[in-house]
Amino acid sequence: MSFLFPNYSRANIEFVDGANQTLIDDQGKEYLDFTSGIGVANLGYYHPVLTKVLHEQVDKLWHIPNLYESKLQEQVAEKLANGKDYVGFFCNSGAEANEAAIKLARKATGRTEIISFHQSFHGRTYGAMSATGQESIHEGFDPLVPDFKYIPFNEWDIFPEAITETTACVMVEMIQGEGGVLPANKKWLKYLAEHTQKVGALLVVDEVQTGIGRTGSLFAFEQYDIEPDVYTVAKGLGNGVPVGAMLAKGEYAPVFSPGSHGTTFGGNRLALSVADKVLDIINQKAFLEDVKKKEYYLFNLLYKGLRNSQLVQEVRGMGLMVGIVLADETLLGKAISDLQEKGLLTLKAGKNVLRLLPPLTITKQEIEQAVSLIIEELTILEETAWEK
Numbered sequence: 001m002s003f004l005f006p007n008y009s010r011a012n013i014e015f016v017d018g019a020n021q022t023l024i025d026d027q028g029k030e031y032l033d034f035t036s037g038i039g040v041a042n043l044g045y046y047h048p049v050l051t052k053v054l055h056e057q058v059d060k061l062w063h064i065p066n067l068y069e070s071k072l073q074e075q076v077a078e079k080l081a082n083g084k085d086y087v088g089f090f091c092n093s094g095a096e097a098n099e100a101a102i103k104l105a106r107k108a109t110g111r112t113e114i115i116s117f118h119q120s121f122h123g124r125t126y127g128a129m130s131a132t133g134q135e136s137i138h139e140g141f142d143p144l145v146p147d148f149k150y151i152p153f154n155e156w157d158i159f160p161e162a163i164t165e166t167t168a169c170v171m172v173e174m175i176q177g178e179g180g181v182l183p184a185n186k187k188w189l190k191y192l193a194e195h196t197q198k199v200g201a202l203l204v205v206d207e208v209q210t211g212i213g214r215t216g217s218l219f220a221f222e223q224y225d226i227e228p229d230v231y232t233v234a235k236g237l238g239n240g241v242p243v244g245a246m247l248a249k250g251e252y253a254p255v256f257s258p259g260s261h262g263t264t265f266g267g268n269r270l271a272l273s274v275a276d277k278v279l280d281i282i283n284q285k286a287f288l289e290d291v292k293k294k295e296y297y298l299f300n301l302l303y304k305g306l307r308n309s310q311l312v313q314e315v316r317g318m319g320l321m322v323g324i325v326l327a328d329e330t331l332l333g334k335a336i337s338d339l340q341e342k343g344l345l346t347l348k349a350g351k352n353v354l355r356l357l358p359p360l361t362i363t364k365q366e367i368e369q370a371v372s373l374i375i376e377e378l379t380i381l382e383e384t385a386w387e388k
């Protein structure tokens, strides 16, 4: 008997400790973490600077409502604006950040239609779920919020007709994470951005999974040569302390006038004291270049080791967000549980993608260790499938 809803399928492991890129369960077994808590612990576990700053903040004020000034919020919003003219709104999760973006887009444009993409994922609250282009996630929750439409991702022909003068915003991930680690085509995305902005709709980039250094730049859109009207972040921003944010071009600041939107905990000092340091650490040229170096190293090892595999269709992604696409989706669950047995934590994405989201602090040796376990496991699975 459990006192919890069974809404998560949980592995039978309880983690009790860890450090850097390793987690330890209640039996003392160690696991190399290639999940980062689903893209959250980008700086690993027990990061000394983050632990220190949170301890220090615990001894100070925890919460002051948004009825009063906050220099800390100003400072973190400025860091998230990353040298550009954007204003920020703080909340507590990715879904909430996307809710804020949807509300802003409707109020700013006076239009209602929101366009997003097949296989997208934007969260589980009503607006964010309505923006999520996956039927399985909508199941049982009708009616959804009206006027949300879904169009094919990376598809050239449909969007010029679908996105029009009646569209409030287009919400898009630079790499569809939950949908299967599927990167947006760079030319397609640029054309989509130009078209969206030309018809007066807001381009909303969901950086909840791709942001905060995950792809080797502070935000993935920086590698796409576009300027979103709005972008949303969460996950890695607090490295485990719940925090989300929506950033919008400065010209949209007056749209959220006093009383128009808000949340009690948004911009909470415990969360923002950590977010402030996360940004200081990650948004450094050397740190981001290092993520790129690790990207090349990890992808090269995977390409070399898997290039003759019949089971692997494709290795794709960007930065330290990697998808290994399996030809046989029935083997994905087994691959993840076998790897877990061998002490490596990985994730599922879409129906047939083995997803890797290691902390950005992962070492070369740990990359080698994980890749050799993955190659070994996929080779065994391929051979067993072949024998059948």
Ligand SMILES: Cc1ncc(COP(=O)(O)O)c(C=O)c1O
Residues within 6 Å of the ligand: 092, 093, 094, 095, 096, 098, 121, 122, 123, 124, 173, 177, 178, 206, 207, 208, 209, 210, 234, 235
């Ligand atoms: C791209 C994207 N957007 C939004 C969300 C929702 O974030 P949260 O679970 O913090 O509400 C997620 C979570 O996986 C995500 O990957």
